[in-house]
Amino acid sequence: xxxxxxxxxxxxxxxxxxxxxxxxxxxxxxxxxEMAGAMYxxxxxxxxxxxxxASAEKRHIDIEAVKKVARRVFIxxxxxxxxxxxxxxxxxxxxGAEKISVDSMAVRNPQIISDGAKAFGSQxxxxxxxxxxTGQTPSGYEVYIDGARVATGMxxxxxxxxxxxxxxxxxxxxxxxxxxxxxxYDLELMKAAQAAVTIPLIASGGAGKPEHIKEMFAGTQxxxxxxxxxxxxxxxxxxxxxxxxxxxxxQHNIPVRPVRV
Amino acid sequence: MVKIIDYKAxxxxxxxxxxxxxxxxxxxxxxxxxxxxxxxIILPGVGSAGATMNSLHGMNLIPALEDAVLKKRIPFLGxxxxxQILFEHSEExxxxxLGWLKGKVVKYDSSKVRVPxxxxxxxxxxxxxxxxxxxxxxxxxxxxxxxxxxxxDIWGVAEYNGTFTAAVHRDNIYAxxxxxxxxxxxGLMLLRRFLSC
Numbered sequence: 001x002x003x004x005x006x007x008x009x010x011x012x013x014x015x016x017x018x019x020x021x022x023x024x025x026x027x028x029x030x031x032x033x034e035m036a037g038a039m040y041x042x043x044x045x046x047x048x049x050x051x052x053x054a055s056a057e058k059r060h061i062d063i064e065a066v067k068k069v070a071r072r073v074f075i076x077x078x079x080x081x082x083x084x085x086x087x088x089x090x091x092x093x094x095x096g097a098e099k100i101s102v103d104s105m106a107v108r109n110p111q112i113i114s115d116g117a118k119a120f121g122s123q124x125x126x127x128x129x130x131x132x133x134t135g136q137t138p139s140g141y142e143v144y145i146d147g148a149r150v151a152t153g154m155x156x157x158x159x160x161x162x163x164x165x166x167x168x169x170x171x172x173x174x175x176x177x178x179x180x181x182x183x184x185y186d187l188e189l190m191k192a193a194q195a196a197v198t199i200p201l202i203a204s205g206g207a208g209k210p211e212h213i214k215e216m217f218a219g220t221q222x223x224x225x226x227x228x229x230x231x232x233x234x235x236x237x238x239x240x241x242x243x244x245x246x247x248x249x250x251q252h253n254i255p256v257r258p259v260r261v
Numbered sequence: 262m263v264k265i266i267d268y269k270a271x272x273x274x275x276x277x278x279x280x281x282x283x284x285x286x287x288x289x290x291x292x293x294x295x296x297x298x299x300x301x302i303i304l305p306g307v308g309s310a311g312a313t314m315n316s317l318h319g320m321n322l323i324p325a326l327e328d329a330v331l332k333k334r335i336p337f338l339g340x341x342x343x344x345q346i347l348f349e350h351s352e353e354x355x356x357x358x359l360g361w362l363k364g365k366v367v368k369y370d371s372s373k374v375r376v377p378x379x380x381x382x383x384x385x386x387x388x389x390x391x392x393x394x395x396x397x398x399x400x401x402x403x404x405x406x407x408x409x410x411x412x413x414d415i416w417g418v419a420e421y422n423g424t425f426t427a428a429v430h431r432d433n434i435y436a437x438x439x440x441x442x443x444x445x446x447x448g449l450m451l452l453r454r455f456l457s458c
Contacts, residue, residue, distance in 0.1 A: 002378060
C-alpha cells in the first residue's frame, strides 16, 4: 500500500538551512547539502527547500545549491522561492529537482500553475499556500503571501480548488496560526482542504512531537507531513530522528516506509 | 557506455546523477546516431505519454531505439512514462505508443483514490535476471498505470485502488512505473543490478 510521507522542510538563506518561528528571526543551522545528505542517510521520504529570500530580493533560486543537493540525495525533492516563469521551473528541474513549489507568485499569476503543468506535467507543480484563520472569507480561512506577511482577502479553500483546476499535482497547506508553535497541525484546516480537492495534500505547520504527526495522519486524509523544527531546531529541548518518528508511527498503525538497517 | 534518452521534459539529470553515484559512466542521447555503442539504454519519463511520444517522433529516435532494443537486444530500462509508452496505447492524450509490449495504459479512478498516486509504495518484485524476488518500497508519481496483455510480462505489482503493474520485464526490456532513480538505496540497488546485466 501507499505509505504516508515524512517530508523534511528547509528554509534556505545564502545556502544555509535556517529555522524561523512564525516567519521571523531566522537562525542559521548548517549548509543545505550537508543537511540534505544527513536526512537522506536517515531515510527521510522527501525533501523541500524554500529559498525564502529569493522572492523578496527579486533574484532567481540558488541553482548551484539545487545541483549540490541533487548529486547527494536520491529521493524526491521540491524547490520553491524565486520561481516566476516557466524558464525558472525548467532550470530547477534540470538541476535535479523533482517538483517546483509555487506560492506567492501563483497568487499573483495563477497561469504559472497551468503553464508549468502543461510543460512538465502536473506532478511537477506543487501549490504551497500560507493560510490563516481570519473569519474574513466564506470558509474563514484566508490566503497570505510574501512570507505570510500580506493578507490577500482570498478564500483559502477556494484557492486550493482553483489550484487543482489549474493543474497543480499536489498541495501543501501551511497553517500560519500553527507555524513554529510546536502545538500540532491544524486538523480542521486539513479537513476543509481534503473536502475541496482530490489531489494529494501535505500538512504543514505545528509539528513538535511524534503524537502530532500520528494525530494528523489518523484524523485527516493528508498523505504527507512537513516536519522541520523537531528534526533539527537547536531551539528545541529535544530533536527526533527519522527512525524514532517512523518507529513510533508504525507502532501506532500509521503506514510509513520503514527505516532499513 | 550507458545512454540516457534526454527529451528535455524528463528526469534525465536525476538518472545521470544516480548512475554516476554507482560509479558508472553515462551520457545523454538526443540524436539517433548517439545510441550507437550503447551498453545500456535508459528512457526516463516525466510528463505525459502524448508529449513523450511527440518528442521521440520529433527527435526521430524511434527507429534507432527499435533497432538497438528490439534487434540488437541491448538492455533497456524504461522509467515511469518511459514504461507506459512501451505499450500500445495510453488513455493519456489518447496516445498511440511504441507497442513493444501488448497492452494499454489507463487512469486511476480519482473517485476512489487521490490522483496522482504520490509517494512510497510496497512493490513485490518477482524473480528476474536482475535478481531474486524481493519486496521493497519505491517512489511513485503517476496518474496512469499499465495493464499488460501478456501476464508473464508483469515483473512487479503494488496496491493502489487494487493491484496494479509496477514493473514489467521481457527479454532485454525492463521497465518500472516507480522512479528507480529517486527510490533511495532500494532504487540504486535495482539500478546497479540493471547496469550489471
